[in-house]
Amino acid sequence: MVNSSQARRRATATRPGAMSAPQRDARDLAASIDEAAADLARNGPVSPDDLRRMLADLELEWADEPDSRSAPTTRTGRPAR
Numbered sequence: 001m002v003n004s005s006q007a008r009r010r011a012t013a014t015r016p017g018a019m020s021a022p023q024r025d026a027r028d029l030a031a032s033i034d035e036a037a038a039d040l041a042r043n044g045p046v047s048p049d050d051l052r053r054m055l056a057d058l059e060l061e062w063a064d065e066p067d068s069r070s071a072p073t074t075r076t077g078r079p080a081r
Helices: 004-014 021-043 048-063 066-070
Strands: none
């Protein structure tokens, strides 16, 4: 015997153009990977040292914001992201 939720799932799966949640997730992930690859092709890779410098600059910039005192911090006292 088929209950109503099974019938709806079958109807959704057979409807033209309908995508299941895993299919949508896979499509979205593929789009994100394509976007990251395009960004890498445009801007090139970032060295670990450059990345550390950029993150340190962002942390200093964020710490200088007026409302940073009320921001949650990690165990080391650094602002939580």
